Amino acid sequence: MSETIFSKIIDREIPADIIYEDDLCLAFRDINAQAPVHFLVIPKKPIAKLSDADEGDQALLGHLLLVANKTAAQEGLEDFRLNVNNGAGASQTVFHLHVHVLGGRPFSWPPG
Ligand code: DGP
Numbered sequence: 001m002s003e004t005i006f007s008k009i010i011d012r013e014i015p016a017d018i019i020y021e022d023d024l025c026l027a028f029r030d031i032n033a034q035a036p037v038h039f040l041v042i043p044k045k046p047i048a049k050l051s052d053a054d055e056g057d058q059a060l061l062g063h064l065l066l067v068a069n070k071t072a073a074q075e076g077l078e079d080f081r082l083n084v085n086n087g088a089g090a091s092q093t094v095f096h097l098h099v100h101v102l103g104g105r106p107f108s109w110p111p112g
Contacts (some may be wrong), residue, residue: 003031006096010044020071024063027071027101036104037075041068047097066112068101077103081109 010026013022019024019039020027030038041064047053050055072080080103085092 001048001096004046004094004096005096006040006042006098007046010042015089019074021056022067024060025067027067031098034100035102035107037077038100039075040098040100040101041071042053042096042098047096049092050084050097053097064099068099070089072101075103077101079103081107090104 008014009018009028013067016028016031016049018028020041020103025041027039027041030040037046043064045058047055047057047058064096068082080101083100083102085100
């Protein structure tokens, strides 16, 4: 996978407001927040998009959700929304897998 802005954040080549880190993943605030709280949980492993993950990534994908949960609680969120854009047609713009975590306002359904 080619280098992305997110791999540069992992490598500390560009700054980000990092709110959680462990051996497998990183969570940092989205630069273009769509809610009062909006952060991204990304694996350190360079997976371009969710559909590129395979069986070997099962534990890692579960870990991302648990970190989203834990970090949302850390941010004081009780209700929150997770979003994964998979592919350009689904509005993915950065091709390093990421889970959006949004909270702090009401969310309607269906999404746009
Ligand atoms: P997506 O459309 O799902 O690929 O979302 C990519 C998100 O990444 C978008 O909401 C804006 C955010 N983003 C892009 N560049 C940067 C950056 O340099 N720093 C941070 N913190 N977020 C970024």
